[in-house]
Amino acid sequence: DAMNAFAAGTKPESCVVAITRGLRDKLNRHEIQGVMAHEMSHIYNRDVLYMTFAGVMMGTIVIISEILRRTFFYGSMGRRSSNDKGGTGQLIMILLIVVMAVFAALLARMFYFSLSRKREYLADTMAVNFTHDPSALADAFQKIFGDDTIFDPGKMASAMCISMPKIKEKATYLFSTHPPIRERIDILRAMSEGTTYENYCKAYKQVKGVDDLPKFKNKK
Numbered sequence: 001d002a003m004n005a006f007a008a009g010t011k012p013e014s015c016v017v018a019i020t021r022g023l024r025d026k027l028n029r030h031e032i033q034g035v036m037a038h039e040m041s042h043i044y045n046r047d048v049l050y051m052t053f054a055g056v057m058m059g060t061i062v063i064i065s066e067i068l069r070r071t072f073f074y075g076s077m078g079r080r081s082s083n084d085k086g087g088t089g090q091l092i093m094i095l096l097i098v099v100m101a102v103f104a105a106l107l108a109r110m111f112y113f114s115l116s117r118k119r120e121y122l123a124d125t126m127a128v129n130f131t132h133d134p135s136a137l138a139d140a141f142q143k144i145f146g147d148d149t150i151f152d153p154g155k156m157a158s159a160m161c162i163s164m165p166k167i168k169e170k171a172t173y174l175f176s177t178h179p180p181i182r183e184r185i186d187i188l189r190a191m192s193e194g195t196t197y198e199n200y201c202k203a204y205k206q207v208k209g210v211d212d213l214p215k216f217k218n219k220k
Helices: 021-026 029-044 047-079 087-131 134-145 155-160 181-189 197-208
Strands: 005-008 016-019
Touching: 005 029, 005 047, 005 155, 016 029, 021 029, 029 047, 029 087, 029 134, 047 087, 087 134, 087 181, 087 197, 134 181, 181 197
Parallel strands: none
Antiparallel strands: 005 016
């Protein structure tokens, strides 16, 4: 009964788009069209494959960092001696390596989540470019935002949904795979000059106060 949608698959010819019963029943035709355009944008941009690769890279960094941390920390326990004159220096080096390993894993996770949020913004702007109707997607987001139905499809599936599902555990923004939905609505509402990517970037800068979306050249 929750209102949500997602795209799945790594190849355009074998991808699927799914919407929940709640979204189908509560949105009108134009709003569903906006949601479907957003999900089709993920397929067009190969976002599932892109984020899968990014997730593998993040996991690799986390695993290597954990191996380094455990190796240097536990390995030093057996070698360190209270009579060793270099014990203090060795301990400092070990602590630095452990700290760097922990921060590397943390930064990898933050980068992954930031990348995921950027792909959502790009899917929003391409959906508007497909439909030429930013208000339809904004209205859909407005209804999704007001839906309090608990929906926990799991971490992997949650990352694919058009909006972060309402679950009991609420993640902070830095560790969220989705931008704030209220912010996405404001950007779409601010698109008064047209539905091009450039106009979306202007609205994005107007709402967020930053200009950090990728730059694309218009094709003639």
